[in-house]
Amino acid sequence: MFVFTALSKKDEGDHISPDMRGRHKKMSDLMKEERERIRAHIRSFPTVESHYCRKGSERLYLGASLNLATMYRLYCETRHKEQAVTIASSTVYCELFRTEFNLGFHNPSKDRCDFCVSFENLSLDEKDKQKHLYNDHHRNKARVQEKKIKDKEESRTNKKKLSVCFDLQEVLMTPHSNASVLIYKRKLNTFHLSLYDLGSGQAVCNVWHEGIAARGSNKIGSCVFDYLKCAHERGVEFVSLYSDSCGGQNRNKYFLTMLWYASTKFGFSQIEHNFFIKGHNKNENDSVHATIERVSKHLDIYTTPHWASAISAAKRTKPHYIVKELDEHCSFDFKQVAGHLKNFDLDVDRQKVQWLNIKSMKITKENPNIVHILYDYDARYHQLNLALRIRKVHQKVLRSIKTNMMIYSLFVKLKLFPKFTINFSTS
Numbered sequence: 001m002f003v004f005t006a007l008s009k010k011d012e013g014d015h016i017s018p019d020m021r022g023r024h025k026k027m028s029d030l031m032k033e034e035r036e037r038i039r040a041h042i043r044s045f046p047t048v049e050s051h052y053c054r055k056g057s058e059r060l061y062l063g064a065s066l067n068l069a070t071m072y073r074l075y076c077e078t079r080h081k082e083q084a085v086t087i088a089s090s091t092v093y094c095e096l097f098r099t100e101f102n103l104g105f106h107n108p109s110k111d112r113c114d115f116c117v118s119f120e121n122l123s124l125d126e127k128d129k130q131k132h133l134y135n136d137h138h139r140n141k142a143r144v145q146e147k148k149i150k151d152k153e154e155s156r157t158n159k160k161k162l163s164v165c166f167d168l169q170e171v172l173m174t175p176h177s178n179a180s181v182l183i184y185k186r187k188l189n190t191f192h193l194s195l196y197d198l199g200s201g202q203a204v205c206n207v208w209h210e211g212i213a214a215r216g217s218n219k220i221g222s223c224v225f226d227y228l229k230c231a232h233e234r235g236v237e238f239v240s241l242y243s244d245s246c247g248g249q250n251r252n253k254y255f256l257t258m259l260w261y262a263s264t265k266f267g268f269s270q271i272e273h274n275f276f277i278k279g280h281n282k283n284e285n286d287s288v289h290a291t292i293e294r295v296s297k298h299l300d301i302y303t304t305p306h307w308a309s310a311i312s313a314a315k316r317t318k319p320h321y322i323v324k325e326l327d328e329h330c331s332f333d334f335k336q337v338a339g340h341l342k343n344f345d346l347d348v349d350r351q352k353v354q355w356l357n358i359k360s361m362k363i364t365k366e367n368p369n370i371v372h373i374l375y376d377y378d379a380r381y382h383q384l385n386l387a388l389r390i391r392k393v394h395q396k397v398l399r400s401i402k403t404n405m406m407i408y409s410l411f412v413k414l415k416l417f418p419k420f421t422i423n424f425s426t427s
């Protein structure tokens, strides 16, 4: 028997392959190694974080051209190249992807509202308790959309009124290609902020890459400021801006500083910034972004200027998209300007500014230092004075004043204080 085995191992030359008795790996070890290879393969794809759920979410997103079937096909291709004898099934690959990774293929839909989803899953009792919050949420959602429709109508007939909606598109990967050799490569993130004139239907597309700037409030503010400058030059006096309520980009003190600066510099009669309710951000920019996605799907794009060309050619009908390719000189430092303003924290009633609840902000020509803030589209305006430092009265001081007042009134009641009389007679 041994002789037959030895002979069967003899290859075409005189070499005999080594004796493998006792050296075969156990099936469980093989599976362990295979699972490790799958993990490494999943980790080899470049990911991006989402624009919509930065806060509190660790979820990362894979390129839009990928899906689980494609990833598994690529895995099999790699293993075939390695001349692997056994390859894990797609079930094992998918199970590992779903149970061990927090990865998604598309940025979360704008249609999905976390608040609405969690409300739908509450018990009847809990629903009853939170009904008023749910109603407020949907009332404000409807109000901002009604306001946008009204502004849109006014802008169509009044040239002094500009209503504009701005939004960041999902990150555009560069290079952008379906060639599998490029799928695993680290991509350069290209950013695209579109500003859509609701009156004329004209979109202006600002394009830059991560080597020039991130997509923070300074860059977004700079793009909007440049847009407002052009609007001022053509005689616009009333501005109504609409955007999502992303705290890192639009709803913060630096973006407000930009609005204050634009208002002061260009003398707009009124500049207003309205925020869509989180999770209900559908707007006109979505169609701009969808057109760009559709047109670029089968294009090979290798640089940011290629993206700019693809975007400018994306819309076949008029008005065509106006594309602005930004360089490092196109940024203002609104963070530095904010340092010259004195107050972003307390309103004139000494109430803390609730940045995360702001639904709308307004600055008028009469006093650009006063920001009129709405926390609810049907409630009153709160006023924030940017030029006046307001100090918060410490609770300890307030308590001590109250105690002293109580002691004083008690002493007066008990007639322990002598009566003071002041004689003003001039005898």
Ligand SMILES: [Zn+2]
Pocket (backbone or CB within 6 Å): 113, 114, 115, 116, 117, 137, 278, 279, 280
């Ligand atoms: Zn909702």
